[in-house]
Amino acid sequence: MVLDDEDFAEGTQKLTCPGEPITSSHAFMRGHGTYVDNEEVIASVAGTIERVNKLISVRAIRARYSPEVGDLVVGRITEVQPRRWKVDANSRQDAVLMLSSVNLPGGVQRRKLESDELQMRTFFEEGDLLVAEVQAFFADGVMSLHTRSLRYGKLRNGQLITVPPALIRRLKSHFITLPCGVDLILGLNGYIWVSKHLKQNEQEGEDAFDAEAVYSNRNDDIDDATRAAISRVSNIIRILGAHFVPLTDTLLLDAYEWAVEQEGGVKDLLNSDIGDALVSAVAARS
Amino acid sequence: MPRPPSPSIPEKEFLYGSLKQSLRLDGRNPLEMRTPTLTFGPDLGWVECAMGKTRVIAQVEGKMVKPPPERPLEGLITIHSELSPMASSEYESIRPSEEEVTITRMLDKVLRRSDVVDKESLCVLSGQRVWHLRLTIHCLADAGNMLDCACLAGVVALKHFRRPEVEVVGEEHDPSERAPLPLSMHHTPFCFTFAYFPDPTILPVLDPSHLEQRLSAGLMSVALNAQRELCVVQKAGGMPLDQQEVLRIVDVAVGKAKELDKLVETRLKEDWAGRTVEVR
Amino acid sequence: MSSRIEILNDGGYRSDGRRQYELRSIDIDMSPQGTADGCAVVSHGLTQVQVCVFGPREARKRAETLHDRAVLNVEVGVLPFSAGERRRRGRADRRILELAASIKSTFEPVIQTSLYPRSQIDIFVSVLAQDGGLLQACINATSVALASAGIALGDLVCAVSGGVHGTFPLLDLSALEEGDLPNVTVAITPRSGKVTLVTLETRLHVDRFGEVFARACEAGRVIHTEMRRAVRARTSKLVDAMGAGTKGTGEEDVERDVLMSEINDF
Numbered sequence: 124m125v126l127d128d129e130d131f132a133e134g135t136q137k138l139t140c141p142g143e144p145i146t147s148s149h150a151f152m153r154g155h156g157t158y159v160d161n162e163e164v165i166a167s168v169a170g171t172i173e174r175v176n177k178l179i180s181v182r183a184i185r186a187r188y189s190p191e192v193g194d195l196v197v198g199r200i201t202e203v204q205p206r207r208w209k210v211d212a213n214s215r216q217d218a219v220l221m222l223s224s225v226n227l228p229g230g231v232q233r234r235k236l237e238s239d240e241l242q243m244r245t246f247f248e249e250g251d252l253l254v255a256e257v258q259a260f261f262a263d264g265v266m267s268l269h270t271r272s273l274r275y276g277k278l279r280n281g282q283l284i285t286v287p288p289a290l291i292r293r294l295k296s297h298f299i300t301l302p303c304g305v306d307l308i309l310g311l312n313g314y315i316w317v318s319k320h321l322k323q324n325e326q327e328g329e330d331a332f333d334a335e336a337v338y339s340n341r342n343d344d345i346d347d348a349t350r351a352a353i354s355r356v357s358n359i360i361r362i363l364g365a366h367f368v369p370l371t372d373t374l375l376l377d378a379y380e381w382a383v384e385q386e387g388g389v390k391d392l393l394n395s396d397i398g399d400a401l402v403s404a405v406a407a408r409s
Numbered sequence: 410m411p412r413p414p415s416p417s418i419p420e421k422e423f424l425y426g427s428l429k430q431s432l433r434l435d436g437r438n439p440l441e442m443r444t445p446t447l448t449f450g451p452d453l454g455w456v457e458c459a460m461g462k463t464r465v466i467a468q469v470e471g472k473m474v475k476p477p478p479e480r481p482l483e484g485l486i487t488i489h490s491e492l493s494p495m496a497s498s499e500y501e502s503i504r505p506s507e508e509e510v511t512i513t514r515m516l517d518k519v520l521r522r523s524d525v526v527d528k529e530s531l532c533v534l535s536g537q538r539v540w541h542l543r544l545t546i547h548c549l550a551d552a553g554n555m556l557d558c559a560c561l562a563g564v565v566a567l568k569h570f571r572r573p574e575v576e577v578v579g580e581e582h583d584p585s586e587r588a589p590l591p592l593s594m595h596h597t598p599f600c601f602t603f604a605y606f607p608d609p610t611i612l613p614v615l616d617p618s619h620l621e622q623r624l625s626a627g628l629m630s631v632a633l634n635a636q637r638e639l640c641v642v643q644k645a646g647g648m649p650l651d652q653q654e655v656l657r658i659v660d661v662a663v664g665k666a667k668e669l670d671k672l673v674e675t676r677l678k679e680d681w682a683g684r685t686v687e688v689r
Numbered sequence: 690m691s692s693r694i695e696i697l698n699d700g701g702y703r704s705d706g707r708r709q710y711e712l713r714s715i716d717i718d719m720s721p722q723g724t725a726d727g728c729a730v731v732s733h734g735l736t737q738v739q740v741c742v743f744g745p746r747e748a749r750k751r752a753e754t755l756h757d758r759a760v761l762n763v764e765v766g767v768l769p770f771s772a773g774e775r776r777r778r779g780r781a782d783r784r785i786l787e788l789a790a791s792i793k794s795t796f797e798p799v800i801q802t803s804l805y806p807r808s809q810i811d812i813f814v815s816v817l818a819q820d821g822g823l824l825q826a827c828i829n830a831t832s833v834a835l836a837s838a839g840i841a842l843g844d845l846v847c848a849v850s851g852g853v854h855g856t857f858p859l860l861d862l863s864a865l866e867e868g869d870l871p872n873v874t875v876a877i878t879p880r881s882g883k884v885t886l887v888t889l890e891t892r893l894h895v896d897r898f899g900e901v902f903a904r905a906c907e908a909g910r911v912i913h914t915e916m917r918r919a920v921r922a923r924t925s926k927l928v929d930a931m932g933a934g935t936k937g938t939g940e941e942d943v944e945r946d947v948l949m950s951e952i953n954d955f
Contacts, residue, residue, distance in 0.1 A: 136928060140920040141836050142844030142880045156841065158801065165880070167801055167841035169924045184927045186839025187726065187745060201747070209747075215808045217747040263756070263806055285724070289931070367930035406932075510786045517783075523892055596892075627794070629887075639898050642873070642889035645787075646794030649883030652906055656899055663895055 139166040139181055146179060154180025188213045188288040188312035190266040194257045195297045197283070197310030198268070200247045206240055208247050210255070213288060213312040216265050220247070224258060224269035226276070226337070246338050252278040254308050254316065274298065276337050280345060281306070281318025284357050286364030288313035292371065299372045301379060303352040309370060317357050319345050351389055355382055358392040359401070366402045377408045416623055424624055428611045435461070435618060440661055442601070442616035445561055447673070449680045453589065454570030458562035460616065462552035467544060467562035469570040473533065474541040484531020484539040488516050490546040490559065497551035497619075512556050515643060516546065519598050519632045520563050523640035530593040534577055542570075542592075553619035556630060560600035565673055567592060569680070598640040599669045600632040601662045605648055613658060615665070629655075631662040635670035696854045696866055704865055705734075712849070712861040712908060713822075715829075717919035719837045727838025731830035734863060735820035738827050740834040745808035753809075758802035760809050763793040765827070767816040789814070792827055795876055795886050801841040810840065821864040822850045824874045824888065829912060836920050845920070846885060847912040848876035851905040853893060858901035860908050873898070875905040879913040882906070 139145060144163045153159050156168045157179060166172070168183040190196070190212070198210035201217055210218040222243060223235055247253060255268035255275050270276050291297075291309050299307040300320055308316040345353075359378045363370060381404050382392060391397055416424075424434060431439055448457040454469035476483065492500045492509045500506060519525075531540040544566065546559050571589035604617035604625035613629070614621060622628070627647015632640040639659070644650070697703055707713070713734030722728045725741035732738075748754040765788050769777045778785055792814065800810065812834070814827050825848035832845045852862045852870035862872055871893035876886035884906065889898065 138921055138924050138928065140845070140917055140924065141842040142878070143917075144880070158841075158843070160843075160881075165843075167843065168839050169836045169920050170839070171924075171928060183839030184924050185727070185837060211747070215745040215805050265807075367927050369931050507786075507790050510783055510790060514783055514787045518890055522890060626798070633895070637895045638892045639889055639895055640892055642887050642898070644884070644887045645791040646797060646886055648798055649878050649881065649885045651883055652903065655884055655887060655902070659895060659898065 137172040138170070139172055140169040141167055145172060145181075150177070151179045152177050154178045156181030156183060185287055185289060187215055190214055190218075190257045190260075190312070192257050192259060194311040195254065195308070196257060196268065196312045197252065197254050197278070197308055197314035197316050198312070199283075199314075200249050200251045200253065203243055203247070203249065206243075208243070210253070210268060212266070212268075212310075213285070213314060214266065218257075218266045218268050219261070220253075220255065220268045220270070224267070224271060226271055226273075228338075247277065251340075252283060252316065254278060254310065277339075278308075278316050278318065279339065280321075280342050281316055281353055282357055284315045284317060284360045284364070286313050286315060286360065286370070287367070290364060290367065290369045291315075292369055294371065299375070301352075301356065301376060303356070303379060304349050305352050305356050307356070307372075307375070315360055315370075317353050317360070319343065319349050319353065354389045355379065355392065358389060362392060362398040362401055363405075365398070368402060368405070374405060378405050381405065381408075416620060420620065421624055424620060425606065425608060425611070428606060428614070428621075429608070431612065433614060433618075434620065437616075439612050439614045442557075442665065445558070445669075445672070447565055447676045449569060454566050456562050456566040456569055458558055458565065460554065460558045460561075461618070462550055463555055463558045464549040465555070465558045465562040466547040466549060467559070467566035468547075469542055469544050469566045471540045471542050471570070471572045473538050473575075476532070476536060476539040478536075481536035482532050483528040484526075485541040486521055486526060486528070486544065487541070488513075488520060488544045488546065488563070490516055490548070492548045492551075492555075495550075496548040496555070499551075508555075511645075512559060515556055515600065515630060515632075515641065516559060516563060518641045518643075519560050519600055520544065520567070523598055523632070524595050525564065525598060526567060527593040527595055531572075533575060538577075540572060542567075542572075551619065553622050554602050554616050557600045557602050557616060560598070560632065561669075561673075564597055564599070565677070568594065568597065568673070568677060596634040596636060596638065596640075597670060597673070598632045598634045599666050600630055600641070601665055602628055602630045603658050603661075604628050605650065607648065609648075613654075615661070629658060631659055633659075633662055633666050635667050637663055637666075694865060694869070696869060697857055697859065703859065705863060707861075709857055710860050710904065710908070712911065713863070715912065715915045717829075717833055717916065719833060719919060719923040725838075727834045727836070727840070729830045729834035729837060730817075731826055731833060732818075733822050733826050733829075733861065735818055736822050736826045737816075737818040738823075738830045739815045739817055740827070740830040741813045742810065742831075742834045742838040742840065743813070744810035744838070745805035745840065746811075748807065748809035754807045757806055759800070759805035759807075761793050761797055761800070761802070761812065762809060763789045763796075763812045763814065765789045765792070765814045765816070767819075771816050771819045788824065788827065791824065791886065791888070792831055795828060795846060796831060796835070799843050799846055799878065799885070800835065801843060804841050819864065821862045821867040822874075824848065825850045825861075825876075828876050828886070829916065833916055833920060837923060844878040844880045845913060845916050846876050847879055847909040847916060848874060848886065849905045849908040849912055850874045851901040851908070853897045853901050856897065858897075858904050860904060871897075873901055873905060875902060875909065877906055877909040879910050 143166045146164050148159045148162050148164050153164045157164050158167050164179050166181045168181055170181050170183040173180050196212045198212040200208050201211045202209035206222045208220040210220050212218045255270045258267045258269040291311050297309045304320045306318050306320045443461040446459045457466045490513050494500050573589045574587045603613045604621050605613040607626040629644035631642050716732040718730040727742035730739045745759050765785050767778050769775050828848035850862050852859045852872040871891040873889045877884050
């Protein structure tokens with residue numbers, strides 16, 4: 124398959140698989156997912172061909188998360204090291220969260236002391252989940268995260284769902300509040316946090332940065348209705364993930380309404396026929 | 410577990426540079442192998458084979474056993490190979506490394522599964538008594554291409570070995586007065602290993618030295634006998650080669666096998682001439 | 690021992706009714722399993738192998754990472770019920786270690802490991818059923834699983850086994866034939882037509898080898914079209930699910946028909 128300019132008409136997507144020649148390397152430049160051999164640009168991953176001017180790249184349909192600066196990710200602490208945490212973020216290597224890139228108790232502009240280094244585990248310890256932003260990359264491609272915003276930090280009051288990262292599109296906001304009293308954090312790395320809704324004033328207590336609340340390991344009281352809602356939303360995400368449907372806030376809202384209309388139990392959603400019905404119903408609505 | 414240090418960058422560049430001009434660091438041609446030196450011990454079936462600094466001792470011993478019920482008419486052959494850290498610091502005594510697995514598997518394929526020894530001739534009394542041959546291969550020093558050296562030592566040891574002639578007298582068997590017999594062998598396979606390099610313009614080299622082996626992008630081993638019969642071809646991954654290239658390497662090996670066969674036969678004859686086998 | 694079985698009868702049919710160069714039916718299933726990044730179950734006739742690929746991910750042992758490329762870790766498990774005789778093989782069985790080493794060194798030059806420095810790619814192979822051609826099934830399944838994990842590959846590696854009966858080369862041997870014939874396994878990278886793996890066991894004359902070797906290389910291309918079709922079908926299914934209209938499904942059908950007739954010509 125050798126492409127010319129006309130082959131990149133609007134709205135069509137060309138598929139390719141590893142080892143397939145795409146085009147001549149004289150006319151085009153190679154991007155991600157391709158390599159040049161014998162004056163030909165050749166695909167190295169299975170996915171869709173994308174072209175920006177003279178740059179040809181192949182976007183893998185299913186791959187690990189490849190981070191970009193500014194992305195919002197949900198991660199899990201895997202290791203505590205000197206002045207840094209290692210965070211599993213579904214990427215090629217564990218991300219790094221430096222002690223200097225987190226907010227510490229006692230004000231945002233505080234200097235990091237030796238005593239902070241000694242009690243790093245009181246902030247985050249192995250197994251903690253957190254939401255953070257990709258700050259920069261180290262020379263070897265490891266991403267560095269930061270949590271220097273009141274919206275970032277340790278996660279509580281909910282559960283984690285994993286979907287293929289390709290299903291999370293870049294949205295205006297990745298913090299979604301559903302009307303059923305459930306907060307969603309859609310990490311671009313495919314990790315999704317589904318939790319109880321926190322009221323705005325509880326979340327951001329002005330400048331009085333409440334260390335207790337931010338680094339607390341205790342869940343708040345969650346009533347049964349909220350628990351059911353969290354589970355329902357989680358199951359919907361699981362179904363959509365299994366059917367490879369990209370997640371957006373409107374889609375999730377539609378799906379949740381449909382699920383409530385069905386009046387089934389929360390766990391019935393996981394039956395494959397109900398799941399299929401959900402996906403087709405949602406597809407019809409949008 | 411510290412890894413052995415890889416060859417330094419200047420060493421690497423020098424080797425690649427000289428190979429590009431078809432020169433090897435020890436002065437050989439690309440398709441020239443080190444002439445093996447065979448030394449026979451006082452016992453029959455004890456051989457030391459040296460190719461340059463690579464040294465291997467092979468020893469064959471035979472004893473009578475009861476055959477397993479599923480094969481009452483066949484003798485047994487077992488191969489024990491020992492790659493201790495003595496041969497090279499790369500081998501560890503605890504866990505079999507990848508090289509060790511390759512060598513033991515190749516020895517097994519070349520010396521046992523290609524039917525070198527006629528197993529039925531090892532049967533003394535069907536279902537009761539057969540010979541169990543135990544071939545032990547000690548790797549003393551690894552200066553590259555241990556596999557070819559070990560295969561050669563193993564096959565020469567089998568050729569050198571003589572088993573006592575026994576006579577069955579009722580339930581008993583005793584070594585008879587007659588001269589010990591050579592094993593009846595179907596063929597004599599030799600193994601040749603070629604190393605090829607990341608740069609496709611560099612021609613593959615036969616019998617790689619230790620450094621060449623470390624810096625190669627893959628090995629291809631061909632085991633065959635002087636009758637142009639292939640026993641094992643093994644190119645497990647590594648750099649992809651052209652089809653023609655594979656066939657060319659096989660052809661080269663055919664020529665080398667004939668040469669090596671002659672050398673082995675003359676050495677065995679020489680040794681046999683200088684040896685008086687006692688007949689009690 | 691098994692000379693009573695006729696490997697190739699006078700009519701030119703093999704014991705399972707295939708022709709000399711006919712391959713067994715290939716089935717490639719790429720549906721996801723568990724948390725693996727890439728997965729494939731490949732069957733060649735009754736031989737079935739499942740491969741799960743994890744990674745590239747943070748290396749388990751930091752001491753073993755390489756600063757300029759990813760390390761490959763291949764583990765092979767042969768299920769006790771996979772062969773006719775129930776038998777539990779330890780992990781340290783030399784045959785299994787050799788199989789794992791072959792898979793590892795086959796894919797090391799094919800995977801573009803330099804794109805994933807300091808990480809690790811785990812390939813777990815489980816042999817579900819054995820009926821000859823184990824190595825070829827393992828290699829083909831690993832190829833497809835790596836592609837489904839979105840790992841950058843230079844090419845899909847395609848492997849085929851072959852054997853010689855008298856003077857007749859046969860392709861894709863079943864266990865019955867494998868036990869009786871000298872057999873080779875050849876793996877090629879179809880785009881360059883180069884050979885990454887050749888193994889031969891048991892005695893075979895040099896002249897015969899050349900013939901079966903060339904046939905196996907041709908057959909590798911047929912396997913490649915099957916693998917390519919499976920990978921593209923899976924990709925297009927996922928792209929469709931993501932709600933993007935795709936062109937090229939029709940094109941795919943045409944391609945397949947041509948290939949089927951090619952296979953019949955063999």
